[in-house]
Amino acid sequence: MMLAQNLPWVPLLVPDMPSPETLLPWLERMHAARHYSNFGPLVQELEYSFAQKFGLEPEQVTTVANATQGLELALQALELPPGSRVLVPALTFVATATAVVRAGHVPVLADVDAATWLLTPEIARSACTRMCINAVLPVATFGMPHGMQAWQQFEQVTGLPVIIDAAAAYGSQWLQGAEGTLVFSLHATKSLPAGEGGLVVSTRPGLAAKVRQLSNFGINLDPATTLPVGTLASLGTNAKMSEYHAAIGLASLQKWELHAQQRQALQADLMQELQQASRYPLAWQAKGPGGPLQAPTLLCMRLPDESVRATVEHACQQARVMTRRWYQPLLPHMAVLQQRCLVLDTPDAQLLGQTLLGLPFFLGMTQPQRQRVLSVITSQ
Known part of the structure; x- marks a missing residue:
């Protein structure tokens, strides 16, 4: 022996990435278009596929370079006062908390349910009785989906915005007919791998569009606004998904x-x-x-x-x-x-x-x- x-x-873990042979048709399309970043045709196709799966309008969905930046930009898009308190579970990957800090806010670390390992609306309501909370960032722990109707009711009763960190939950976490905001990871180890990438899905008016703008440095690209195209509308960053990663995401989506x-x-x-x-x-x-x-x-x-x-x-x-x-x-x-x-x-x-x-x-x-x-x- x-x-x-x-x-x-x-x-x-072993990433479940598409083979080079599977990727080739997508890469050939990208190269033929000579479009490799900046919201190219493959990114647009991937976003359209996601919008259809979630039953939303295309402007309610946007890709980003990774889920961590998706969380940061979604928090920024809420336009909370600097130093706002954001409730997060103590049991989660560090990116949940660091996204809050990097967005200029204070993570408030809360308990999770002993059976589901989730930060629940009940735990969040209890936390709100103990201190001022300005937003809630629950996590779909290990991909386990939240009940979105309960979180919609929480938002309606408390007036506090909720963003679900659904990094590991693509294909499990859906809106379920409710209003809400979800942020997914398309990392190589996730169920829909694009190598790197993220997805922001939101029914909150204008949030996904704001995240999209922030992911492109905050530059205005909409000629219908009062700002000239190319003007800096807000302080963003470079968090766009590339055409290369969109190609991998589209190939992964097929299987x-x-x-x-x-x-x-x-x-x-x-x-x-x-x-x-x-x-x-x-x-x-x-x-x-x-x-x-x-x-x-x-x-x-x-x-x-x-x-x-x-x-x-x-x-x-x-x-x-x-x-x-x-x-x-x-x-x-x-x-x-x-x-x-x-x-x-x-x-x-x-x-x-x-x-x-x-x-x-x-x-x-x-x-x-x-x-x-x-x-x-x-x-x-």
Whole structure:
């Protein structure tokens, strides 16, 4: 039997990118048009496809260079007073909080639901009774969709704008007939990969158009306004999606349904196999109010306590199986953020931060790779 130290690592994630052969027709179209950036024909086609899928007008959808800039620009487009307090979950990727800071505001770190791992409208309402909150930035944690009707009602009752950080939730998070704003990632590891890219979807009047303008330095391109075309209308940045990335996004879109089904099946199989293999009780993220995951991009389990997690981590390392503590450390423990955030009580997020562990999950996992992951869990 081959020693573990001689085995290749089982990777945590493997991007599901289109092959060069699949991309070639799109790249040939781009080259024939000699248009490589600045809202080219492929970007326009991709945006039109997204608008159709969400049942919106084209002006309610815009692409951006990545989801982090999408969040920053969506917050900027709200035109909140400088230093506004934006409620975010303590359990999330750092970009959720850094986008708030870079937009000139203060993240307020809140707890999440113990079962769904989501910042809910109920948690947000409770936070609003404790301090002044100016906006809410919930996260579709690990792609789990929010119930948009509840967030629309929250906006109507409180008057506070809500932007959903749906970075990992393309294909799972929809507007569901409600009003709202969603920001998706098209990163290489997401369910609809474009290598890099982001998507802003919003029914809020003018928000997507404002984000589009801000992504092009803030320059006015609309001849119908009082400003001359080319005039700086606001202080933006360069956050446009390129034609290269749009080509990848369009190619990925063609196979999205099939790959989403394959991701669902793989996750269900692995969860069942791990549940049967483990002598420890395992817990999984509960289905949220927005429905089930349609295209999972990772596999994250909850172990009984911190010591068990450490034991499993060590065993995985010995077997050369990659793992990840999502999301560690929690935002309240990030030294760079501590002087820039306000922190509410986060008991459930703290417990999740001590017990969650991500395991390898990607399309194309071989049977030996799956078996090695299961063998580690069985041996504990």
